[in-house]
Amino acid sequence: MLTIENARTGMGDFALSADLSVGDGRRVAVLGPSGAGKSTLLAMIAGFQPLTEGVIKWQGVKMSDDPADRPISIVFQDNNLFPHLTVAQNVGLGVRPDLRLTSDDRKRVAAALARVGLAGKEARKPAQLSGGQIARVALARVLLRDRPLLLLDEPFGALGPALRTEMLELVGELVAETKATLWMVSHNPEDARLLSDEVILVEGGRAHAPVPTARIFEHPPDALRDYLGG
Numbered sequence: 018m019l020t021i022e023n024a025r026t027g028m029g030d031f032a033l034s035a036d037l038s039v040g041d042g043r044r045v046a047v048l049g050p051s052g053a054g055k056s057t058l059l060a061m062i063a064g065f066q067p068l069t070e071g072v073i074k075w076q077g078v079k080m081s082d083d084p085a086d087r088p089i090s091i092v093f094q095d096n097n098l099f100p101h102l103t104v105a106q107n108v109g110l111g112v113r114p115d116l117r118l119t120s121d122d123r124k125r126v127a128a129a130l131a132r133v134g135l136a137g138k139e140a141r142k143p144a145q146l147s148g149g150q151i152a153r154v155a156l157a158r159v160l161l162r163d164r165p166l167l168l169l170d171e172p173f174g175a176l177g178p179a180l181r182t183e184m185l186e187l188v189g190e191l192v193a194e195t196k197a198t199l200w201m202v203s204h205n206p207e208d209a210r211l212l213s214d215e216v217i218l219v220e221g222g223r224a225h226a227p228v229p230t231a232r233i234f235e236h237p238p239d240a241l242r243d244y245l246g247g
């Protein structure tokens with residue numbers, strides 16, 4: 018379980034607080050108005066955004082201050098690929114940041130790429146891939162890292178609706194296979210409906226406790242009513 022206890026952070030005149038927990042294997046959509054602090058919440062969990070108060074615990078133990086030591090993979094909107102590295106190298110970074118891959122590592126990279134539908138694309142550079150394929154490379158890296166918490170910060174926001182649905186379905190399969198807990202920031206409530214069990218609403222300087230997705234759609238809070246069309 019991930020527990021955020023009385024946590025608070027701030028940047029300039031912006032402040033965000035959170036006091037909530039999410040069980041293992043849950044799929045959580047993080048929704049809320051633009052600028053409300055959705056990315057900030059993920060950055061707090063990942064360790065990029067320091068807390069001014071409170072603590073974040075994983076399985077009851079305070080997480081390391083070093084983001085690299087946290088049990089987390091994070092994918093951002095730009096999919097954080099290095100343009101000068103090949104697809105295989107970009108994925109290999111997930112296991113060995115110095116890219117000294119053993120033959121066993123290379124097999125695992127190839128298997129992860131095959132799992133996301135990119136068999137045979139190992140030697141390409143990101144510029145030689147479509148938007149959907151780039152997103153798949155980022156997911157192959159996540160698969161290889163095999164961390165129990167997967168944080169997605171709008172990684173499919175630039176894709177068209179059909180492709181986005183396809184990618185969300187793939188994410189659903191991958192988290193089911195790896196039993197990871199998913200935290201997904203989205204601007205699109207349909208993404209939440211498709212993939213999440215629970216919704217965390219971020220608004221008014223607060224990340225609220227998770228609510229079952231169905232209940233959010235039946236009784237949308239004011240902050241979501243506009244883009245839920247209610």
Ligand SMILES: Nc1ncnc2c1ncn2[C@@H]1O[C@H](COP(=O)(O)OP(=O)(O)OP(=O)(O)O)[C@@H](O)[C@H]1O
Nearest residue numbers: 028029030031049050051052053054055056057058
């Ligand atoms: N470096 C900074 N200094 C001061 N304020 C900042 C800084 N970076 C972000 N902010 C503010 O922090 C708030 C939260 O930003 P954040 O990116 O977490 O929101 P968000 O809900 O993810 O937004 P969006 O949906 O538009 O991506 C915003 O109001 C933003 O203006």
